[in-house]
Amino acid sequence: MRQLGIPTVLDRFLQQALLQVLEPLFEPTFSDHSYGFRSGKSAHQALAAARAHVASGKGWVVDLDLEKFFDRVNHDLLMSLLAKRIGDTRVLKLLRRYLQAGAMAHGVVVERHQGTPQGGPISPLLANLLLDGLDKELERRGHAFCRYADDCNIYVGSRRAGERVMASVTRLLERKLRLRVNAAKSAIARVRERTFLGMRLFGRKEVRIGIAPASLARCKERLRQITSRSRGVSFAQVVRELNEHTAGWVNYFAIAEAKTHLRALEGWLCRRLRVFALEAVEDTSPPRPPPAAGRGGSVASAQ
Helix, strand or coil: CCCECCCCHHHHHHHHHHHHHHHHHHHHHCCCCECCCCCCCCHHHHHHHHHHHHHCCCCEEEEEEECCHHHHCCHHHHHHHHHCCCCCHHHHHHHHHHHHCCEEECCEEECCCCCCCECCCCHHHHHHHHHHHHHHHHHHCCCEEEEECCEEEEEECCHHHHHHHHHHHHHHHHHCCCCCECCCCCEEEEHHHCCECCEEEECCCCCEEEECHHHHHHHHHHHHHHCCCCCCCCHHHHHHHHHHHHHHHHHHHCCCCCHHHHHHHHHHHHHHHHHHHHHHHHHHCCCCCCCCECCCCCECCCC
16 A cells, blocks of 8 residues: 655745646657646557557567656656756755655654655655656667656567567666666556556457456455445435546546456446345334234234
């Protein structure tokens, strides 16, 4: 679980002001293959570009996972990149202070000597600035790739090519950018065997986009939590929460082809809602009158 560094109201205001000045300066220089946290770019565009790479014949992917990227950003390296574009030392000093600002965890101030705290307005821009060095090097080498924040996929034509790319890019990240590749989560595999931004690419003649099994499992678990009958909430509130969750989820996964999975998920959800609604009706129904006494004066059996 990633920890967020939520700035105070004043710091958030100042960071937003810095972002509005610095973003027009750096944004035009970023790679077209970078899609995360950028105006006019989206995860759907990244997936469309990935599908185009695979459709061109690159059926293997070098799936790079950066180990604790936001916690390992080197401050000196990042400040040197900022200093190349920013001449005002006051702005540079302020940015460094934000990078080094500690965090309050359980009432204790934790000092920060590396990393960019997630949760501030300016953190995504700083992350893209550092990883732009990776983008530019991949472009120089002529690789087909898509990067969304710290999630980078490089598409190649064979496993052997993928092994060469993995080795060279790992050296670049560790030596030049001082970042670490998570060997346990990174892999060289067929495109259909990996996921990207919660989805997967499959198909030979026509490359299609589907929902990753893990994404379906997380959605089902969230729906199970919302419709749990032990929560003690009304049926109307359950429906409101379901609408809030499913609206965003469906909008994101609308580009995927998953009719069978979604119909199965819908049927499962409808069954849970029917049970929830029936129990709600029983709880609100008026109590039944006591059974009438029989001829012998005994109470009739309820059965």
